[in-house]
Amino acid sequence: MLTQEENELLTRIGPGTPAGELLRRYWQPISVVNELTEEAPTKLVRILGEDLVLFRDKSGRVGLLEDRCAHRGASMFYGRVEARGIACPYHGWLFDTEGNCLETPAEPAESKFHLKIKHKAYPVQKFIGLYWTYMGPKPAPAIPKYDLWVRRDGRRRILVQPQLDCNWFQAMENSVDPSHLQVLHQTSIAGNRTITDTTRGLTDDVAEFDFYEFSHGIMKKRVYKNGSVDEHPVLFPNILRQSNATQIRVPMDDTHTKIFFVRFDPSADGSIVDQEEILPAKYVKSYKNPPDALHPFTRFRMDEVQAQDHMAWETQGPISDRTCERLATADRGIVMLREMMRREIDKVKQGLDPLGVMRDPGHGMIDSKLAESLNGPEYRRELREMAA
Numbered sequence: 001m002l003t004q005e006e007n008e009l010l011t012r013i014g015p016g017t018p019a020g021e022l023l024r025r026y027w028q029p030i031s032v033v034n035e036l037t038e039e040a041p042t043k044l045v046r047i048l049g050e051d052l053v054l055f056r057d058k059s060g061r062v063g064l065l066e067d068r069c070a071h072r073g074a075s076m077f078y079g080r081v082e083a084r085g086i087a088c089p090y091h092g093w094l095f096d097t098e099g100n101c102l103e104t105p106a107e108p109a110e111s112k113f114h115l116k117i118k119h120k121a122y123p124v125q126k127f128i129g130l131y132w133t134y135m136g137p138k139p140a141p142a143i144p145k146y147d148l149w150v151r152r153d154g155r156r157r158i159l160v161q162p163q164l165d166c167n168w169f170q171a172m173e174n175s176v177d178p179s180h181l182q183v184l185h186q187t188s189i190a191g192n193r194t195i196t197d198t199t200r201g202l203t204d205d206v207a208e209f210d211f212y213e214f215s216h217g218i219m220k221k222r223v224y225k226n227g228s229v230d231e232h233p234v235l236f237p238n239i240l241r242q243s244n245a246t247q248i249r250v251p252m253d254d255t256h257t258k259i260f261f262v263r264f265d266p267s268a269d270g271s272i273v274d275q276e277e278i279l280p281a282k283y284v285k286s287y288k289n290p291p292d293a294l295h296p297f298t299r300f301r302m303d304e305v306q307a308q309d310h311m312a313w314e315t316q317g318p319i320s321d322r323t324c325e326r327l328a329t330a331d332r333g334i335v336m337l338r339e340m341m342r343r344e345i346d347k348v349k350q351g352l353d354p355l356g357v358m359r360d361p362g363h364g365m366i367d368s369k370l371a372e373s374l375n376g377p378e379y380r381r382e383l384r385e386m387a388a
């Protein structure tokens, strides 16, 4: 159980909040690359409580600017892109990708006023079929070279989950909550087995859980009664590594989250694949009907693993009220993640880099240490489905 204050500390991510400052130390994906086209060169992006516009100018440069124009606040989303940047639709103030104001059309020709204007701008990088941004203090670190993001012996593709209408930390706590797999997902993982006790589901397959910290986050480990073991890391602070995918949970604001899957399918013979720069992307349809309603005014699909998780996360509430939860021994991974968050928030307050921030762009591939020896094809299928 947390106090209201402790709950706010972990969940609020707007500018100036402790968790918001922590998350601003990491590059975050904001868009699939092919969402920007010549016909539609701007895209609204809501991230960490800020409304921004992603755009590609006619010289091919990509920028991310505050959506609200520095002049009198019209939306830059409706701006016109040109070779030098993007011009506000209202009075034509022109900004480049760095947020420099290059022109203020209605001012006298000799006016230097535009030199005093600086629009909020964040850097953008193109990486594995996604545009990424970094919203923290400069200098920006490197995007970590997690194995599934840089391995060349296979193909990557992107999946975009339907918008998650709740706080990001509910999804992260779920990733250090191993006991739900055998209950919430029992029908999806049972395969040919008959479940005789739907309360316990497949809980009795598991001998024990364990959690330990490693260099990039927390490992959750299940030991099955048949001796097999599986481990899945949380890559701190907002990534779940699964067998063949990473699931990146990007807070849009305190009560909405965008989830990108980067899936990696190794080539059968280990050969190097020369993959195209624009990766295939699939947009998963809403798991809810109606799609934009909140519990209890919507009905969740429950026929696949990710839909089941989506139900569990959203029905906890827009921001789960942790002042009235009752954690048990199986929830110790959740306690560990909260402690890690508090510790890393403190590091940021002291001016230090939090866990997982990589400063050297030349760093080697990061082994995200997933180990899998699951106890049956059903479980493997479940993991494939989670990332499918």
Ligand code: FES
Residues within 6 Å of the ligand: 069, 070, 071, 072, 073, 074, 088, 089, 090, 091, 092, 093
């Ligand atoms: S509001 Fe953008 S140029 Fe006036």
Ligand SMILES: [Fe+2]
Residues within 6 Å of the ligand: 174, 180, 181, 184, 185, 305, 309
């Ligand atoms: Fe799950």
